Structures are given as C-alpha cells and as structure tokens.
Amino acid sequence: MLEEGYAAVTSRRTAARAGLKPQLVHYYFRTMDDLFLALFRRRADQGLERQARALASAQPLWSLWDLSRDPRGTALTMEFTALANHRKAIRAELSASAERYRTGLLEAFRTVLARYELDEAEYPPIVCAVLLTSISTFLVIEQEMLGMSTGHAETVTFVEDVIRRLEGDRNPAADIASVLPIKPERRR
Amino acid sequence: MLEEGYAAVTSRRTAARAGLKPQLVHYYFRTMDDLFLALFRRRADQGLERQARALASAQPLWSLWDLSRDPRGTALTMEFTALANHRKAIRAELSASAERYRTGLLEAFRTVLARYELDEAEYPPIVCAVLLTSISTFLVIEQEMLGMSTGHAETVTFVEDVIRRLEGDRNPAADIASVLPIKPERRR
DNA sequence: GTCTATACCGAGATAGAC
DNA sequence: GTCTATCTCGGTATAGAC
Numbered sequence A, B: 001m002l003e004e005g006y007a008a009v010t011s012r013r014t015a016a017r018a019g020l021k022p023q024l025v026h027y028y029f030r031t032m033d034d035l036f037l038a039l040f041r042r043r044a045d046q047g048l049e050r051q052a053r054a055l056a057s058a059q060p061l062w063s064l065w066d067l068s069r070d071p072r073g074t075a076l077t078m079e080f081t082a083l084a085n086h087r088k089a090i091r092a093e094l095s096a097s098a099e100r101y102r103t104g105l106l107e108a109f110r111t112v113l114a115r116y117e118l119d120e121a122e123y124p125p126i127v128c129a130v131l132l133t134s135i136s137t138f139l140v141i142e143q144e145m146l147g148m149s150t151g152h153a154e155t156v157t158f159v160e161d162v163i164r165r166l167e168g169d170r171n172p173a174a175d176i177a178s179v180l181p182i183k184p185e186r187r188r
Numbered sequence C: 001g002t003c004t005a006t007a008c009c010g011a012g013a014t015a016g017a018c
Numbered sequence D: 001g002t003c004t005a006t007c008t009c010g011g012t013a014t015a016g017a018c
Helices: A011-018 A022-029 A032-056 A060-068 A071-084 A088-115 A125-146 A152-167 B011-018 B022-029 B032-056 B060-068 B071-084 B088-115 B125-146 B152-167
Strands: none
Touching: A011 A022, A022 A032, A032 A060, A032 A071, A032 A088, A060 A071, A060 A088, A060 A125, A060 A152, A071 A088, A071 A125, A071 B071, A071 B125, A088 A125, A088 B125, A125 A152, A125 B071, A125 B088, A125 B125, A125 B152, A152 B125, B011 B022, B022 B032, B032 B060, B032 B071, B032 B088, B060 B071, B060 B088, B060 B125, B060 B152, B071 B088, B071 B125, B088 B125, B125 B152
C-alpha cells in the first residue's frame, strides 16, 4: 500500500510477497475487504496506543506533534481514505477510528491548556486538535505523495515556536523514543 | 472520479457515460493516463483562473478561503494525489501545478499582509499560505470522504474570526459569485 | 469518426485433492 | 494448511472494416 497504493494490493501480489499461492489469501481472509479491514484495525489499535503514550509523556504537545508527523501513519491513513471512497465497510471503520483519535487529542489539549493556564475561549481545545491534525497530515501528503516541500520548513518552525512557548524546548531523550513507529510483525 | 474514486474510471465506463464504445477512448486519448492528464490540465487551468479572480477581488482573503473550501476542487485533487502515487507523469504534473498555486497564494498573502500592515516576521506569508491550504484541504477530506465533521464548525469559526479581523465582515454579494465552481463543459 | 472483433492480461473467488 | 485447477469478470489496447 505504501509503495504503490491500495490498488496494487491484490490477492496475487500479496501471496507472492508471502511466498504463497493467491488462494491462501482467500482462505485466511475470504475477501480482500476483510484483509484490508484486518490490516486497518491492527494499525488503528497501534495508533491509539501510541497516542496514549504521547499523552502520558512529560511533554505531550511535543510528543503528539511528533507522532502526527510520522509519515508512515499518515500515508497509510490516506490510502485507506482513498479506499474508503468506494468501500462502505472501510469508510465506517475509518471514520469511527478517526473520531476516537480526535477525542483523545481533545482530552489532551483540554489537560494541557489547563496546565498552562490558557483561555479555552481564545484557544478552543477542539480547534487545537483539528489544527494539529490538519497541518501535520497535509505536510505529510505533500512531502511523501507529491515530493513537494515549499513552505514546509517555515510552517514547522511556526508550529514548533508555539509549542515551545508552552512546553519549552523539546527534551531530546525519552519522549521521542516512546512514540516511534512500531516495527512490522512477523506472521505467526 | 468524484463519485467512486479514480479506480472506477475505466475506458469501458467512461465510454458508457458518453454513449460510445470503449475503443473510442483510446482513439481520442490513446492511453488512460493521457485521459487523466488531459482532465487534470483542464482543471488545473480553471483553478489558476479562479485563484486569479480571488486575488483581484475586494476581499482576497475571504475569496481565497471560500475557493479553497470548495469541496469539488479538493476532492478531485485528492483523487489525483492518490493516482499520482503510482503514475509518474501524473505526479509530476500535480506537484508542478501545486507549486504554481502555492506561489499565487504566497503573493496574495504578501500583498494582503502589507495592506493591513502586519509584521511579516510574525506572520510569514508562506506560512499563511500553507496553513490556509492545509486546513481547508483537511476539512474537505474529512467531510466529503469520511463523512466526519467533529470540530469542523469550531475550526471554521476560528479561521473566519482571523479573516474578519483583517478584512471585516464578508461582503455577501459580488466576490463569492466570482469564485464559484465552473460548470462542466459539453463535449465538442 | 465509429464500429466489430479480438488479443491479452490479471483480478477475485470457489471446488476439491492431498 | 496448502496445493492445482478452473470459472468469471472486466480491464487495456490494437487491427481493420465501413
């Protein structure tokens, strides 16, 4: 999916990568949609776990920002979004998952804004959540999918200046590692 | 493309909508890629024209904001982005077009920020351009492709408050009409 | 310019042997 | 659990008649 888009993920090619015959994909997952759903659910669970770890870190804003800028997560989400366009089951799963993720982010901003004694009317937590997600998502799309980067560095600097005003400099050690992507699992 | 995604656009179905045989698609465009490119170029030209009209309007920020929130433009762009993932020619065309669009937006913000005597160091025009595009793009993706809208209204209000501080209330009449989507053309 | 005919490929999926 | 065999569909694309 990441290399060639969801349309390139077929039973034949999936099986070939696993060194097996295409029919086994259907044996394990029946339809391709079931396979995509299984993949999505596993990634969504991992995403929520990572978000929880980011929220629990000493610098939640830095952690959330780093997490949402992880290209692999966003690129996969975009593929699933495109797939969701004509697969109802995927779409339902994806939007439910996005809602859960947003709720987590909202709680994080509520907590953080209270901690730094900011006015919720001036910086509504839900707006902060949407802004953080939209900016990071968009930058990843342009960078990874189009190879574009005009204005990206300046925008990152701008956002990070805001975070720095709240949480101070990024602590280089512990937090970032706790949010790193999870390695692919081996088949059982 | 808008209804079912780019993967649903095949020579057979395209021809069927036109009431013709699939082979004619190849007669006119040779390959499907050529067809997609032709479509993209026409839309990209229209997009630049609309942007130019927005820049020339009495309230460029309102016009640009409305334009970038037009769901049809963004939805198509997202389809092409997904398509670009595995079609080199599309990708090159798309990123070139996005660069041109960004440049236009940058010039707009330079002009506007100067007009309202804002500090360019505090609000870098290129950052404004990236922010405007990312927020509107992301909202459209969630709304149109996932049917999600949590936090959207609040975010729109937030952005529009900023615009209002610069350009005052939206002038309801002239500007908006000048930025409206262009109707589909008939085949010649 | 539009058609018929046709080649060729690769997709999803099922049946049934081992 | 993995295989072979096979069905059916729909995609891209070309050749050639009219």
